[in-house]
Amino acid sequence: MSLDKVLSISGKPGLYNLVTQTRGGFIAESLIDKKRITVNVRQNVSVLSEIAIYTLTEEVPLKQVFLNIKNKENGQESSVKPKDGKDKLEEYFFEILPDYDEDRVYASDIKKVLQWYNLLVKNNLLDNLKAEIAESKAADEEE
Secondary structure, three states: OOHHHEEEEOOOOOOEEEEEEEOOEEEEEEOOOOOEEEEEOOOOEEEHHHOEEEEOOOEEEHHHHHHHHHHHOOOOOOOOOOOOOHHHHHHHHHHHOOOEOOOOOOHHHHHHHHHHHHHHHHOOOOOOHHHHHHHHHHHHHHO
């Protein structure tokens, strides 16, 4: 499954898989406990494939950040835990994305990226990441 169907829902922990659309919103399944919830159109929902991280020169898609972490960790969960201290999180993120914008990317953002990455690894959702990034780049070049 691609990250186009993985959602972050404001006020809800973890990530969700888009199951189906309804008249007033959609049904999503938690990647943590597999419970399904109904989400209405008024809730703040972000699709992971649409999220980017600020750097000093551009915005880097979250897919690329996940691929950088995956390459560093050889496909395993991150060696730095999301609950580690601010300095340790920032040091780790500099290894992943050396030119990330420290003024606009907070420790809480790094923590969330690592939590999401670990959850996606547990659910084997990062297996096709290289292919997805290649497809995205090809589509961007066509435009």
